[in-house]
Amino acid sequence: MSQQILQVTGLTARIEEKELLHGVDLTIRKGETHVLMGPNGAGKSTLGYVLMGSPKYTVTDGSIVFEGQDITEESADKRARAGMFLSFQEPLEVPGLTLESFIRSALQQKVGHVRYYDFKKELARCMEILQMDPDYAQRSLNVGFSGGEKKKAEILQLMMLKPSLAILDETDSGLDVDAVRLVSRGIEEYRKSQEGALLIITHSTRILDALEVDRTHVMVNGRIVADGDGTLVDEINRSGYERFEQSAEA
Ligand code: ADP
Ligand code: MG
Numbered sequence: 657m658s659q660q661i662l663q664v665t666g667l668t669a670r671i672e673e674k675e676l677l678h679g680v681d682l683t684i685r686k687g688e689t690h691v692l693m694g695p696n697g698a699g700k701s702t703l704g705y706v707l708m709g710s711p712k713y714t715v716t717d718g719s720i721v722f723e724g725q726d727i728t729e730e731s732a733d734k735r736a737r738a739g740m741f742l743s744f745q746e747p748l749e750v751p752g753l754t755l756e757s758f759i760r761s762a763l764q765q766k767v768g769h770v771r772y773y774d775f776k777k778e779l780a781r782c783m784e785i786l787q788m789d790p791d792y793a794q795r796s797l798n799v800g801f802s803g804g805e806k807k808k809a810e811i812l813q814l815m816m817l818k819p820s821l822a823i824l825d826e827t828d829s830g831l832d833v834d835a836v837r838l839v840s841r842g843i844e845e846y847r848k849s850q851e852g853a854l855l856i857i858t859h860s861t862r863i864l865d866a867l868e869v870d871r872t873h874v875m876v877n878g879r880i881v882a883d884g885d886g887t888l889v890d891e892i893n894r895s896g897y898e899r900f901e902q903s904a905e906a
Pocket of ligand 1: 671672674694695697702703
């Protein structure tokens with residue numbers, strides 16, 4: 657059996673007094689691509705934030721095991737350093753910190769010293785795949801970037817940092833067709849270059865056309881109500897979430 661990257665068991669979490677996740681189970685193995693779908697407000701982004709350790713949420717039950725370590729109580733910073741990566745719906749803007757320095761320092765935190773020449777070469781290669789203007793390397797992180805450029809900057813981080821788990825939240829929203837294609841190519845590069853694992857949160861399926869999906873999960877009202885293989889995505893495309901919403905109420 658292949659190596660487990662993430663094992664979530666009975667995960668229950670709340671924000672203030674409101675319980676948003678109720679007993680979520682999810683197992684992701686090395687090399688796998690999982691898709692989390694579900695209607696608006698189902699709790700998909702919440703699951704992403706809770707997995708990353710956002711202090712806004714309180715875990716009241718269950719556990720998160722990442723590469724064999726129980727990280728349920730660990731800080732977001734520690735999780736990121738351990739190899740978890742979350743692409744936010746709204747990425748942070750950091751005036752004064754260039755995209756290049758940001759990626760280089762994150763990479764050095766992960767693997768130690770990186771030769772500048774090698775780093776620049778790899779950065780240029782990845783930026784070319786994403787068709788990003790090389791000037792962007794010297795611009796302040798996300799400052800004045802368009803929606804599509806922010807997404808590309810995140811996929812660039814993914815390609816350069818090669819986290820062992822990447823959680824991509826609505827990465828394709830607001831992208832034009834060309835950008836979706838380039839972003840998918842970047843994700844595919846990440847997938848191929850090493851044995852990472854992906855959790856793609858989306859309610860559209862455009863980005864999935866270019867990616868091979870191993871498992872699909874459907875979330876309704878803070879619960880995973882259905883799991884399946886890639887064909888579940890096609891079924892949702894055809895008939896929407898109604899069937900799952902009904903079974904969630906029953
Ligand atoms: P999704 O990403 O699936 O669209 P979210 O995880 O963003 O859904 O939201 C799940 C639910 O959590 C929604 O019903 C939302 O209204 C609720 N929610 C988010 N933030 C808060 C908050 N600060 N207080 C109370 N409820 C919240
Ligand atoms: Mg969301």
